[in-house]
Amino acid sequence: MDNMTLIAIASIVTAGLTIALGSIGPALGEGRAVAAALSSLAQQPDAATTITRTLFVGLAMIESIAIYCFVVSMILIFANPFWNHAVAHVAGK
Amino acid sequence: MRISPDEMIFWQHGFLKLNGTIVFTWGLMFVLAFGSKIVTAKLSTDLKRSHWQNLLEIVVTGIEKQIADVGLSQPRKYIGFLGTVFLFVALASLCTVIPGYEPPTGSLSTTAALALCVLAAVPIFGIEAEGLRGYLKSYVEPTIVMLPFNIISELSRTLALAVRLFGNMMSGTMILAILLTVTPFIFPVAMSALGLLTGMVQAYIFSILAAVYIAAATRGRKPGRAPSQDIEA
Numbered sequence: 001m002d003n004m005t006l007i008a009i010a011s012i013v014t015a016g017l018t019i020a021l022g023s024i025g026p027a028l029g030e031g032r033a034v035a036a037a038l039s040s041l042a043q044q045p046d047a048a049t050t051i052t053r054t055l056f057v058g059l060a061m062i063e064s065i066a067i068y069c070f071v072v073s074m075i076l077i078f079a080n081p082f083w084n085h086a087v088a089h090v091a092g093k
Numbered sequence: 094m095r096i097s098p099d100e101m102i103f104w105q106h107g108f109l110k111l112n113g114t115i116v117f118t119w120g121l122m123f124v125l126a127f128g129s130k131i132v133t134a135k136l137s138t139d140l141k142r143s144h145w146q147n148l149l150e151i152v153v154t155g156i157e158k159q160i161a162d163v164g165l166s167q168p169r170k171y172i173g174f175l176g177t178v179f180l181f182v183a184l185a186s187l188c189t190v191i192p193g194y195e196p197p198t199g200s201l202s203t204t205a206a207l208a209l210c211v212l213a214a215v216p217i218f219g220i221e222a223e224g225l226r227g228y229l230k231s232y233v234e235p236t237i238v239m240l241p242f243n244i245i246s247e248l249s250r251t252l253a254l255a256v257r258l259f260g261n262m263m264s265g266t267m268i269l270a271i272l273l274t275v276t277p278f279i280f281p282v283a284m285s286a287l288g289l290l291t292g293m294v295q296a297y298i299f300s301i302l303a304a305v306y307i308a309a310a311t312r313g314r315k316p317g318r319a320p321s322q323d324i325e326a
Contacts, residue, residue, distance in 0.1 A: 049162070050162070053162070053301065056297065056301075057298060057302065057305070060295070061253075063257070064253055064256070067260030067261060068260070070264055071259075071263075074263075074267070
């Protein structure tokens with residue numbers, strides 16, 4: 001197998017694995033955060049605005065982790081420097 | 094198949110490029126600035142006022158209340174910066190209903206610029222509220238050992254702000270583009286509505302996080318803090 005095939009295989013497999021494994025943690029974390037927010041809303045409904053705002057801020061921070069994994073996988077598929085280098089190498093030959 | 098506003102070139106001369114990011118940002122700036130100018134040209138303080146003035150008042154008082162809730166004692170001082178950031182990101186996301194428009198926040202340049210503005214605004218407001226010594230002292234706040242960690246956390250949350258907004262906006266447009274090649278009408282429309290919702294949430298998150306960082310820099314020492322002799326002993 002030549003270089004380009006190897007790079008392609010590694011990029012595709014890694015991109016899939018990155019986003020698959022990277023979404024598990026944030027999804028579990030967000031579920032727990034929303035569950036805690038719901039139970040505290042049930043206990044103190046008059047603090048609803050504070051709880052809701054804190055919940056959204058917390059969810060955004062947890063979501064960032066999944067976004068980082070998504071960005072890495074997009075880079076591997078669409079803006080892969082190793083692939084571009086290999087293509088330029090083959091085109092220059 | 095990366096539909097980034099950076100790749101839509103409208104005009105090129107040498108290395109000066111007028112790409113989609115710049116043109117759409119100018120469009121948003123135009124709408125925000127001239128729209129507000131036109132609406133506030135004739136303000137009325139009695140009960141009969143125009144719909145647009147009502148809308149602007151709702152928006153401004155809503156943002157002011159949110160800033161006050163975060164813990165900033167004088168919202169009027171910060172509403173210029175925080176309100177503008179929120180309105181820019183929210184309008185950038187809202188205008189995706191216009192065909193042919195790509196949100197400029199889908200380009201890492203725009204979100205990095207906004208995050209750098211927050212990075213600059215936090216010391217400026219902090220020094221204005223606490224003085225230079227007081228603000229620099231907050232970096233060695235628990236102990237001097239924490240100095241590198243405080244600096245790193247400052248830089249990493251700027252990076253997180255930029256990448257979070259960029260990732261959300263880019264993923265919205267990319268999912269839409271991919272779905273349009275796969276399925277017909279209904280599913281892309283649903284994803285577009287979801288993209289609008291996440292755009293609004295991300296605008297709110299960006300400005301609330303900026304407000305929280307500014308509040309942390311301007312809050313100063315918490316009341317009831319133990320005097321340093323006790324800790325030193």
